[in-house]
Amino acid sequence: AIRRASELSLVRENNDGVDDSADSHLLASRRSFCARSIAATIAGASVFSATSPSYAEELKLEPYVDPDFPFKLQVPSSWEKTEQKLSGRRKAIFFSDPNSNDASTGAIETFGFIAYTPIRDDFTGLSSFGSVDEVAQSTILPKGELGGQDTDASKMLSTMSKNNAYYFDYVATPVVPIEPGTKSSGATTKTLKQQHFRTIFTLLPLKNSAGLTLVTITLQTTEERYGDMKGIFDGVVDSYGKA
Numbered sequence: 489a490i491r492r493a494s495e496l497s498l499v500r501e502n503n504d505g506v507d508d509s510a511d512s513h514l515l516a517s518r519r520s521f522c523a524r525s526i527a528a529t530i531a532g533a534s535v536f537s538a539t540s541p542s543y544a545e546e547l548k549l550e551p552y553v554d555p556d557f558p559f560k561l562q563v564p565s566s567w568e569k570t571e572q573k574l575s576g577r578r579k580a581i582f583f584s585d586p587n588s589n590d591a592s593t594g595a596i597e598t599f600g601f602i603a604y605t606p607i608r609d610d611f612t613g614l615s616s617f618g619s620v621d622e623v624a625q626s627t628i629l630p631k632g633e634l635g636g637q638d639t640d641a642s643k644m645l646s647t648m649s650k651n652n653a654y655y656f657d658y659v660a661t662p663v664v665p666i667e668p669g670t671k672s673s674g675a676t677t678k679t680l681k682q683q684h685f686r687t688i689f690t691l692l693p694l695k696n697s698a699g700l701t702l703v704t705i706t707l708q709t710t711e712e713r714y715g716d717m718k719g720i721f722d723g724v725v726d727s728y729g730k731a
Contacts, residue, residue: 547720553731554581554602557692557703562727563600564720577606577694588713598709598717600724605702607691612700614691620649628656628687641682651729653690659683659711684714686721688728 549562563569567583574580581602588598610616617623624647641661648655661682666675688705705728707721714721 549720549723549727556695557604557701558695558731559690559692559703560727560729560731561602561705561724563724567600577604579604588709598713600705600707603704603706605704606694607700607702609699611691614649614652614654614689617689620647620654623654623689624656624658628689629658629660641679651690653688653728655725656685656687656689658685658687660685682711684709684711686725688725 547564547566550565552561552563563583564585566587567585570582570584572580572582582599583601584596584599586596588596590597614620614623617627624644629642629644641663643659645657645659646655647657659682662680663677664680666678686707688703690703690705691700692703693699694701707724709717709721
């Protein structure tokens with residue numbers, strides 16, 4: 489399933505270690521965030537099972553508060569929550585829509601996740617990563633070989649800086665390796681469905697700690713589903729704020 493692919497990616501990131509130099513750590517942070525976004529799209533290629541507007545309208549949002557970080561968020565009450573603790577004081581919270589299963593594979597196609605990545609003390613604000621547009625191009629949008637896709641397959645739709653956070657709305661069409669044993673007529677990769685992402689990128693202090701943590705909140709669904717889910721995604725993104 490899509491969520492499982494995201495979990496495995498986050499585990500792999502923690503095996504990479506942490507570089508001692510600020511510049512190298514910045515690059516590693518950017519690479520790891522790209523990996524989270526791209527891996528979250530894996531397993532999305534299959535027959536589309538439509539989400540009806542009435543279903544999206546019936547979804548109710550409920551508060552989500554992390555006791556360790558000063559932010560608040562609202563998420564659909566029917567979405568299933570799981571948490572995975574990772575090495576290096578990292579963790580990831582997943583919220584998956586159980587009604588968004590692909591009709592053919594059963595993979596979840598609509599979900600969200602919150603990823604927490606501790607950073608060095610000399611990263612004192614979002615400007616340490618660059619402006620919102622610089623982060624959009626160098627960090628958020630997957631490109632070329634880094635993203636496993638054609639450079640024309642991804643597009644940043646909008647960026648915004650507010651509430652001490654960067655906001656991104658973008659689409660990407662992943663190209664992933666074909667699994668061994670799959671009939672492919674000699675092809676080594678396959679193109680998945682276009683995915684629509686909404687991401688919040690911010691730095692927050694950990695409770696009882698002097699350091700900051702990179703917190704990324706990402707919502708994702710197929711572009712086919714996004715028209716029906718946009719109102720819900722808007723509600724979740726607009727609910728973000730300081731606790």
